[in-house]
Amino acid sequence: MTISVAERAELRSAVRDLLQEKCSEQDVRQAMESEDGFDRELWGRLAEQGVLGMLVGDEHGGLGFGPLELESVAEETGAALLPAPFISSAVLTVALIQAAGTDADKQRLLPGLADGSSIGTVAVTGARGTWTAEGVDVTAGADGTLNGAAHFVTHGQVADVILVVADTGDGVGVFEVAADAAGFQRTAVTVFDPTVPLSTYTFADTPARRLGTAGWEAVQQALDLAVVALAGEQAGGTRRIFDITISYLKTRFQFGRAIGSFQALKHMAADLLLEVESATSAAQNAAAQIAAVDSTAEARDGAVALAGFACAEAYVKTTMQAVQMHGGIGFTWEHPAHLYVRRARSGLQLFGDSGSHRERYLLSKGA
Numbered sequence: 001m002t003i004s005v006a007e008r009a010e011l012r013s014a015v016r017d018l019l020q021e022k023c024s025e026q027d028v029r030q031a032m033e034s035e036d037g038f039d040r041e042l043w044g045r046l047a048e049q050g051v052l053g054m055l056v057g058d059e060h061g062g063l064g065f066g067p068l069e070l071e072s073v074a075e076e077t078g079a080a081l082l083p084a085p086f087i088s089s090a091v092l093t094v095a096l097i098q099a100a101g102t103d104a105d106k107q108r109l110l111p112g113l114a115d116g117s118s119i120g121t122v123a124v125t126g127a128r129g130t131w132t133a134e135g136v137d138v139t140a141g142a143d144g145t146l147n148g149a150a151h152f153v154t155h156g157q158v159a160d161v162i163l164v165v166a167d168t169g170d171g172v173g174v175f176e177v178a179a180d181a182a183g184f185q186r187t188a189v190t191v192f193d194p195t196v197p198l199s200t201y202t203f204a205d206t207p208a209r210r211l212g213t214a215g216w217e218a219v220q221q222a223l224d225l226a227v228v229a230l231a232g233e234q235a236g237g238t239r240r241i242f243d244i245t246i247s248y249l250k251t252r253f254q255f256g257r258a259i260g261s262f263q264a265l266k267h268m269a270a271d272l273l274l275e276v277e278s279a280t281s282a283a284q285n286a287a288a289q290i291a292a293v294d295s296t297a298e299a300r301d302g303a304v305a306l307a308g309f310a311c312a313e314a315y316v317k318t319t320m321q322a323v324q325m326h327g328g329i330g331f332t333w334e335h336p337a338h339l340y341v342r343r344a345r346s347g348l349q350l351f352g353d354s355g356s357h358r359e360r361y362l363l364s365k366g367a
Contacts, residue, residue: 002066002291012072018045019080025336031083032194036158038084043116052090053114055098055225060110067225071232071287075280078233079240081339083195085119085155087233092154092226093120096163099218100174101211109161109176120161123150123201124219131223131352133172133216138203140166140173144210145183146203152350156199157188164201164208165219172216175208182206193346195339224304227351228290231283231307234315234347238279241340242272245322252327265325272318279314282307302364308357315344 003011022042031039046052054069056062063069070091077086090113097109097120112118126137129152138148146166153159162177177184183204191198212218249265250258286307289295319341323330330337348354 002068008069008072011069012076014049015046015051015073015076016079018042018049019076019082023080023082025081025339028081028083028195028339037155037194037197038158043084046084046086047114047116051086052116055091055094056110056114057098060106060114062110062114067228067287067290068284070225071228071283074229074232075236075239075283078236078343081195081237081343082233085121085158087226087229088122088154089113089118089120089159089161091229092122092222093161093163095222095225096122096174096218097211099221100214105176105211113161118161119155119159120163121153121156121159122222123153123156123162123164124223125150125152127151129349129353130356132356133219136165136167136172138164138166140168140175140208140210141205144175144208146175146177146206146208148203150201150203151189151198153186153199153201154350155197156186156201157197162201163211164203166208172219174211174214174218176211177203177206177208181208191346193342195343196346196350223351224290224300227304227308227357228283228286230347230351231279231286231311234311234344235276235279235283237340237343238311238315238318239276241319241322241337242276244336245269245272245325248326268321268325272321275314275318279311282310298364298366302361305357305361305364308352309354309361312344312348312357313354315340316348319344 022045027039031037050063051073053062054065054073057064094110094113097106113120125131125135126149128135138146138150140146146164150164160179162179164175164177166173166175183206185202187200189198189200246269249269252258286303289300289303323337323341326335326337329335
């Protein structure tokens with residue numbers, strides 16, 4: 001279901017108001033240093049707003065929204081640097097259950113994800129981090145047990161709905177593993193961005209239950225929505241750090257003038273504004289292409305791939321330039337600029353790197 005532009009703006013405004021209240025810079029720093037890595041009270045408030053169930057149908061306790069609403073809300077979560085398993089649980093896990101699961105699977109798993117009582121994650125890729133079918137390093141035996149390892153599992157330490165993409169020998173399947181399953185071990189890894197914790201999952205004859213019969217096409221469908229959400233967050237983060245920087249240029253005086261009046265900084269700011277608007281357009285176009293009923297597979301692939309590399313690179317460029325334009329204070333731990341740099345750098349590899357997204361974009365154009 002797609003709501004009107006006006007209703008989408010109201011939804012986005014409500015999320016923005018909540019994040020301004022509960023996800024300030026101080027809140028982000030506290031959350032990323034906590035044991036869980038996120039604020040469970042804020043998580044509950046997001047569930048009450050329906051944010052966690054946006055992609056879940058109303059028959060399972062959700063709102064039944066689509067990619068346009070998802071991208072719009074993601075711009076706000078990205079601007080606030082929301083440290084929570086939003087994309088991991090409310091997007092990637094939900095989308096994969098809906099694409100691969102049976103009706104019974106959906107009835108059993110989706111309500112808890114929508115109301116925030118469950119937190120989901122998906123173990124997709126191996127150590128190479130390709131986020132492709134060829135990069136899956138977990139294997140599934142004929143008896144349904146899993147062996148191998150999955151890397152870069154988002155919010156893997158707190159998840160209790162655990163989906164694993166595994167090679168069955170006859171393609172790829174999606175499996176559910178209990179949090180206390182025998183032979184299953186999760187290890188938190190050191191990350192550059194503490195607002196996006198990652199884990200490594202290992203499996204040794206671990207019992208698992210397959211969800212439906214779908215293969216990689218279901219995984220790719222879920223990953224595409226995750227890329228759209230990530231692109232939305234990157235667009236929102238790009239705009240927010242740009243606004244922070246412009247405000248600084250207007251209020252920091254040197255030689256009796258606001259430094260924003262210096263020609264070199266004006267040119268840098270103009271270039272960054274292009275990055276902001278380009279990222280926003282790419283993210284919104286990807287959401288629109290997935291939502292459009294008459295969109296072709298090539299158009300969807302191209303739009304998602306374009307958002308995948310354009311938004312990530314715009315975010316990195318803007319945050320790095322923002323640090324430089326702030327001068328010495330931009331390099332300090334106390335200033336928020338480095339938090340945006342860290343988020344930008346972590347997103348550069350998540351769900352596929354720029355090279356793989358560019359290759360997919362070219363393939364969509366027949367190259």
